[in-house]
Amino acid sequence: MWRIIVDDVPADALGVVAGALEPCGVSVSWFGEDAGPWQVSALTADAPSPAMVDVALAVACTAAGIAVPAYRMEPVAERDWLAAAWQDHAAFRVGRFHVHGSHDPSPSPFGTIGLCVDAATAFGSGRHPSTAGCLEALATLKRRPAGPALDMGCGSGILAIAMAKLWRLPVVAADVDPEAVRVTRANARLNGVGTLVRAVTADGYRQPVIRRGAPYAVITANILAKPLQAMARELATVLAPGGIAILSGFLAQDERAVEARHRAGGLRRMQSIDHGGWRTLIMANPASQSDAPL
Incomplete structure (x- = not known):
């Protein structure tokens, strides 16, 4: 495995750089403080092509009117990924959820729902602000949903597992990366919801396995x-x-565009959650909006 790393990315350029690297790797992540600068990292299965990375960054950044950043590439030892993912990371709480790794056997505090998640070779330890926003959003839903749930782009499976443990209902967890699917299955079993979480390889909602x-x-x-x-x-x-x-x-500057596309598809905005400039949108199907479990 290899990693493409772009250092010192301004907060207002984060979405552009991350979007440019997405086609180059199987997963993209961001690290940094709210005001920046940020580090953008793309994980690839094989050694990336410098020419492809050059073109991807040049096209995206030129179109956005920002400077093309420098980057570096380095190999990643898969055997070290789990340790690196949890190094110096203590358990933490988001809403009703207590998130920890398997290296931390301490019981979850009373009244919380424990999520034992090992990121392994898939992204999703739960510490990113966007994941925290999703967990917080799930905790705001007041009534148990009347049907199954879907986690699109499941990564480590943390959100799928959270829904299965919160509501004890079947969840489909989908990701384009087969390794994420494998990790999700392992984490679901680790959390005692292996029979509720069905992890599948899919790259969108049109896939038959999703539509079924x-x-x-x-x-x-x-x-x-x-x-x-x-x-x-x-x-x-x-x-x-x-x-x-x-x-x-997505970041605050992308919220309006994301919302507009989903409104065009027939959904309505219910709530927005902010975590350090990262936004989480809660939207509802208006066909029976009064029945939505908010």
């Missing part, structure tokens, strides 16, 4: 702004009447 499980009462999609916008209309076709969509993985 529709309609979904709740859909979470913690991915980048561009794919959220591109799949907005498809999401609407598999969301149940009165269903809730929780959308995240």
Whole structure:
């Protein structure tokens, strides 16, 4: 495995740089303080092509009117990924959820729902602000959904597992990366919800494996702004009447565009959650909006 790293990315250029690197790797992540600068990192299965990275960054940054950043590439030892993911990371709480790794056997505090998640070779330890926003959004839903749930772009499976443990209902967890699917299955078993979480390889809502499980009462999609916008209309076709969509993985400046695309697909804005400039949108199917479990 390899990693493409762009250092010192200004906060207002984060979405552009992350979006440019997305086609180059299987997963993209961001690290930094709210005001920046940020580090953008893309994980690839094989050694990336410098020419492809050069073109991707040049096209995206030139179109956005920002300077093309420098980057570096380095190999990643898969055997060290789990340790690196949890190094110096103590358990933490988001809403009703207590998130920890398998290295921390301490019991969850009374009244919380424990989520034991090992990121391994898939992204999603739960510490990113977009994941925290999704967990917080799930905790705000007051009534148990009346149908199955879907987590699109599941990564480590943390959101799928959270829904399964919160409501004890079946959840489809989908990701384009087969390794994420494998990790999600392992984490679901680790959390005692292996029979409730069905992890599948899929790259969107049109896939037969996704449509067979529709309609979904709740859909979470913690991915980048561009794919959220591109799949907005498809999401609407598999969301149940009165269903809730929780959308995240984008910055404040992208919120209006993400919301507009989903409104065009027939959804309505219910609430927005901010975590350090990262936004999480809660939207509802207006066909039976009064039935939405908010």
